[in-house]
Amino acid sequence: MEYKTVKVEIKDHVARVSLNRPEKKNAMSPQLHRDMTQALEDLRYVDDAKVLVITGAGDAFCAGMDLKEFFHELKGVQSEYDRIYRMATEWRGRTLRYYPKPTIAMVNGYCFGGAFSIVEGCDLAVSANEAQFGLSEINFRMFPGGSVSKSLANLLRPRDALLYAMTGRRFNGVKAADMGWVNMSVPLADLEEQTMALAREIAAKDPVALRACKDGYRFSLEMSWEASMSYTAAKEHEVMVLQKGAWLESGIGDFVKGLYKPGLESHTEKK
Ligand code: ACO
Numbered sequence: 001m002e003y004k005t006v007k008v009e010i011k012d013h014v015a016r017v018s019l020n021r022p023e024k025k026n027a028m029s030p031q032l033h034r035d036m037t038q039a040l041e042d043l044r045y046v047d048d049a050k051v052l053v054i055t056g057a058g059d060a061f062c063a064g065m066d067l068k069e070f071f072h073e074l075k076g077v078q079s080e081y082d083r084i085y086r087m088a089t090e091w092r093g094r095t096l097r098y099y100p101k102p103t104i105a106m107v108n109g110y111c112f113g114g115a116f117s118i119v120e121g122c123d124l125a126v127s128a129n130e131a132q133f134g135l136s137e138i139n140f141r142m143f144p145g146g147s148v149s150k151s152l153a154n155l156l157r158p159r160d161a162l163l164y165a166m167t168g169r170r171f172n173g174v175k176a177a178d179m180g181w182v183n184m185s186v187p188l189a190d191l192e193e194q195t196m197a198l199a200r201e202i203a204a205k206d207p208v209a210l211r212a213c214k215d216g217y218r219f220s221l222e223m224s225w226e227a228s229m230s231y232t233a234a235k236e237h238e239v240m241v242l243q244k245g246a247w248l249e250s251g252i253g254d255f256v257k258g259l260y261k262p263g264l265e266s267h268t269e270k271k
Helices: 030-044 067-072 078-097 115-121 136-140 148-155 158-167 173-178 188-203 207-221 225-242 246-256
Strands: 006-011 014-019 051-056 060-062 103-107 110-112 124-128 132-134 170-172 184-186
Touching: 006 030, 014 030, 014 188, 030 078, 051 060, 051 188, 060 103, 060 115, 067 078, 078 115, 103 115, 103 188, 110 115, 115 148, 124 173, 124 188, 132 173, 136 158, 148 158, 170 173, 173 184, 184 188, 207 225, 225 246
Parallel strands: 014 051, 051 103, 060 110, 103 124, 110 132, 124 184
Antiparallel strands: 006 014, 132 170
């Protein structure tokens, strides 16, 4: 899997997807949007890639949209601007949100503007304490456009969202974890090890059940209680069919036989 601006490495069932323009702090150029769209499409069908970890090459996570190659150079090129804009919002928004596999953002450094939508689009996020987050749009006389305002509304408390959007102040990984913007923050030196350990832990679970975890949560957010009950009941049958009854036969069955305690260990690891 070769891309110009994205690097994919698969190890221990975890796909490490690196935005790979370190000399430009991994700013999202039109090519990077094309590459991420294609990489996510390709990885969807790679069975060995059970969990995706999205990160940045070099010392930055992502400096947001490429201000030069996207906003400046596509100024007045309406159809191309529109094509890339749609692609940019699609992969960070809908594609990541409903991706059939768990995704983790590993924030290793600068994370500005449009990069907030990568963090929010992923299911989980782990940050380096030293990472710097900033909604810099206001500093160039703009607001968090595209998918970013919605990303803020989805995850941040209103006071935090508006404070950072209206000031452009930066906050670090420790603060990001306090705010619930990332799951946890660790020293940069431990970031890779801890994130990959989390990814491997999740990769060891049942993939059909993991997908249902995501769907059950994501779609229930958008549904009435009645619709959600109907949806999850149908999902349970889907899981049953796709797993050929495994959760009930062996997952529950082995507990009933006294072979393991699911409160304390995973059936997939037990096997
Ligand atoms: N778009 C285009 N190029 C960028 C971007 C960007 N978002 N961010 C960094 N670069 C380029 C720089 O222009 C520079 O290129 P050059 O070597 O050809 O001059 C290179 O990446 C390295 O960046 P430096 O500024 O030299 O690195 P430094 O560590 O001093 O600063 C920082 C990094 C803070 C990220 C700074 O480059 C910056 O402020 N970038 C803009 C951040 C931003 O506002 N992003 C947009 C958010 S809004 C949105 O996404 C819609």
